[in-house]
Amino acid sequence: MSHEFDLLVIGAGSGGVRCARIAASHGARVAVVESSHWGGTCVNIGCVPKKLMVQASEYGDLIEDSHGFGWSSTRGTHNWATLIAAKDKEISRLNGIYVSMLEKAGITLFTGHARFKDAQSVVIEPSVLAPDATPRTVTAKRIVIATGSTPVKLDIPGADYAITSDDAFYLKERPQRVVLIGSGYIGIEFAGIFAGLGSTVDMVYRQDLPLRGFDEDMRAAMKEAITARGITQHSHASPTQIEKNDTGYAVTLDNGQVLQTDCVFMATGRRPKIDSLGLENAGVQTAKGGRITVNAQQETSQAGIYAIGDVTDRINLTPVAIAEGHHLADTLYSKEPPRTWSLDTTPKAVFFSPPMASVGLSEEEAAKNGVLDIYFTRFTPMRHTLSGRKDRKTVMKLVVDQASQKVVGAHILGDDAAEMLQGVAIAVTAGLRKIDFDRTVGIHPTSAEELVTLRTRTRETPKTA
Ligand SMILES: Cc1cc2nc3c(=O)[nH]c(=O)nc-3n(C[C@H](O)[C@H](O)[C@H](O)COP(=O)(O)OP(=O)(O)OC[C@H]3O[C@@H](n4cnc5c(N)ncnc54)[C@H](O)[C@@H]3O)c2cc1C
Numbered sequence: 001m002s003h004e005f006d007l008l009v010i011g012a013g014s015g016g017v018r019c020a021r022i023a024a025s026h027g028a029r030v031a032v033v034e035s036s037h038w039g040g041t042c043v044n045i046g047c048v049p050k051k052l053m054v055q056a057s058e059y060g061d062l063i064e065d066s067h068g069f070g071w072s073s074t075r076g077t078h079n080w081a082t083l084i085a086a087k088d089k090e091i092s093r094l095n096g097i098y099v100s101m102l103e104k105a106g107i108t109l110f111t112g113h114a115r116f117k118d119a120q121s122v123v124i125e126p127s128v129l130a131p132d133a134t135p136r137t138v139t140a141k142r143i144v145i146a147t148g149s150t151p152v153k154l155d156i157p158g159a160d161y162a163i164t165s166d167d168a169f170y171l172k173e174r175p176q177r178v179v180l181i182g183s184g185y186i187g188i189e190f191a192g193i194f195a196g197l198g199s200t201v202d203m204v205y206r207q208d209l210p211l212r213g214f215d216e217d218m219r220a221a222m223k224e225a226i227t228a229r230g231i232t233q234h235s236h237a238s239p240t241q242i243e244k245n246d247t248g249y250a251v252t253l254d255n256g257q258v259l260q261t262d263c264v265f266m267a268t269g270r271r272p273k274i275d276s277l278g279l280e281n282a283g284v285q286t287a288k289g290g291r292i293t294v295n296a297q298q299e300t301s302q303a304g305i306y307a308i309g310d311v312t313d314r315i316n317l318t319p320v321a322i323a324e325g326h327h328l329a330d331t332l333y334s335k336e337p338p339r340t341w342s343l344d345t346t347p348k349a350v351f352f353s354p355p356m357a358s359v360g361l362s363e364e365e366a367a368k369n370g371v372l373d374i375y376f377t378r379f380t381p382m383r384h385t386l387s388g389r390k391d392r393k394t395v396m397k398l399v400v401d402q403a404s405q406k407v408v409g410a411h412i413l414g415d416d417a418a419e420m421l422q423g424v425a426i427a428v429t430a431g432l433r434k435i436d437f438d439r440t441v442g443i444h445p446t447s448a449e450e451l452v453t454l455r456t457r458t459r460e461t462p463k464t465a
């Protein structure tokens with residue numbers, strides 16, 4: 001069978017765009033099909049607009065903090081419409097860059113919703129981006145599924161009243177009161193955005209601490225930081241129903257409490273986006289929750305069909321989708337060995353104010369492998385000695401394997417944590433030992449220098465004595 005393309009990529013998000021560009025650079029005839037936003041979730045309704053909104057939310061506190069340094073400016077009020085318009089303008093500039101970058105690479109672009117007809121052909125149907133498109137069939141020798149993920153709402157009465165992150169980027173007005181359900185990345189980041197811009201925020205989550213899966217000490221530090229930002233936390237609680245009333249919405253919790261609000265925001269996870277993709281026509285199998293299962297080469301249960309990024313539901317972060325897309329394109333089309341990444345030491349950041357960032361293992365994970373030396377510090381960063389914001393602490397933690405003395409985990413909560421942690425992630429990926437941190441000269445005066453001056457072990461875990 002002759003094919004129109006060597007490679008068809010479904011989804012022009014973080015993973016799909018990188019895969020298509022690298023494959024084209026190796027000489028493959030490549031096409032990409034996108035149904036709604038060029039650049040995908042990260043650029044349009046994820047990392048980029050979210051970070052701009054986090055930055056917007058920090059100015060109010062910075063103005064207040066400046067008083068301790070002699071400034072007399074006043075906090076003023078925030079104009080939501082101005083922020084959203086500025087954000088939309090920047091995102092539309094980025095959309096254009098993505099399209100021209102793909103076109104310059106010689107890639108054929110299709111707009112519409114892709115649905116498998118069989119293992120080597122896909123029908124492109126009308127979608128939000130191309131509502132009037134005439135359906136057409138495209139054939140390719142190989143096909144990559146890079147369709148990402150989509151928010152999941154809790155199945156409770158009144159769930160339709162709730163918004164998700166997809167909607168939050170386009171709200172016409174900033175709600176005065178917000179109830180945020182979930183304490184993962186999105187719940188915490190948007191709680192910080194709304195609180196910083198002046199909304200009253202209630203967070204509802206099931207566990208004792210937010211951010212399940214992160215290091216316990218850091219989760220406790222995040223809980224304190226959320227309180228310091230003026231956000232009310234309802235832990236050990238879940239919503240059971242949402243009702244509309246004269247003054248907004250009433251959210252009933254399973255502990256009997258009722259929260260009255262203007263906006264209910266569900267940040268309760270995401271699922272692989274495989275809707276109407278016709279996977280059954282191509283013989284592509286999925287696992288629990290719709291996750292497309294792949295082998296080490298990213299190949300699905302069907303030879304010649306691959307999947308990368310969030311649709312495989314492993315580490316759902318942009319740099320991981322990019323790494324998977326790049327590696328796959330190299331593997332399929334490069335004459336050189338494929339570029340590789342150390343996904344085991346993928347660093348993670350939660351963009352709260354202050355942010356939290358982690359690389360490697362939590363104390364709880366590392367303790368399964370042997371005895372650990374734990375180094376922990378908590379201090380008031382220099383800026384806040386004068387700003388007076390005494391409850392804005394920085395917390396740092398190094399998890400060291402006692403036998404090898406390798407730093408197997410590093411965790412920071414505090415101003416600039418994500419910026420600081422990227423360099424530490426190189427050290428952890430390289431398998432450096434605590435002594436390598438100790439013999440590194442600090443940069444003074446910074447918070448980061450604490451990472452190389454943590455000389456006294458805080459505790460051993462589990463105790464060997
Ligand atoms: C609010 C939010 C904030 C985030 N912040 C961060 C962050 O700060 N840092 C970070 O690393 N990660 C962040 N993420 C996660 C990150 O956005 C994703 O991990 C990343 O976008 C995954 O890339 P992907 O290529 O797998 O999918 P996506 O970027 O989602 O791209 C998939 C594309 O496929 C298209 N598509 C789907 N189905 C079809 C079809 N049938 N036909 C044609 N096209 C289709 C979609 O329209 C989409 O454009 C955030 C996510 C969210 C929701």
Ligand SMILES: NC(=O)c1ccc[n+]([C@@H]2O[C@H](COP(=O)([O-])OP(=O)(O)OC[C@H]3O[C@@H](n4cnc5c(N)ncnc54)[C@H](O)[C@@H]3O)[C@@H](O)[C@H]2O)c1
Nearest residue numbers: 182183184185186187238267268269270316317349350351
């Ligand atoms: N800064 C970043 O890198 C960043 C930012 C946003 C999103 N992301 C990515 O997107 C993914 C999705 O983000 P998210 O915050 O939606 O998901 P998440 O998995 O991080 O958090 C989901 C939250 O919903 C809660 N939840 C789930 N089911 C529930 C139920 N039945 N009842 C009550 N609570 C329930 C969980 O306990 C958790 O608090 C993240 O896992 C991450 O990979 C990354």
